[in-house]
Amino acid sequence: MAGTTVVANENGPYLVPGSATYIDADGKEQKTTGTMFALCRCGHSSNKPFCDGAHKKAAFTAPKIELTVTAE
Ligand code: FES
Numbered sequence: 001m002a003g004t005t006v007v008a009n010e011n012g013p014y015l016v017p018g019s020a021t022y023i024d025a026d027g028k029e030q031k032t033t034g035t036m037f038a039l040c041r042c043g044h045s046s047n048k049p050f051c052d053g054a055h056k057k058a059a060f061t062a063p064k065i066e067l068t069v070t071a072e
Helices: none
Strands: 004-008 014-017 021-023 029-031 036-039 065-069
Touching: none
Parallel strands: none
Antiparallel strands: 004 014, 004 065, 014 036, 021 029
């Protein structure tokens, strides 16, 4: 079974290919746009779980990691 590769960018977010639907803080269903979305892994985003670029100001450091996710 083919997997989805999620890239944990060096010093940055998890980059997830594709799109996702989610329920926002107001209980409304939302959908990401574009061909990829970025999830925060530094803890400083004001738009969690999404990255808003705050990792740069926070000087977050972490290595690049590629994860292959498969559904079973
Ligand atoms: S990884 Fe970008 S704001 Fe946290």
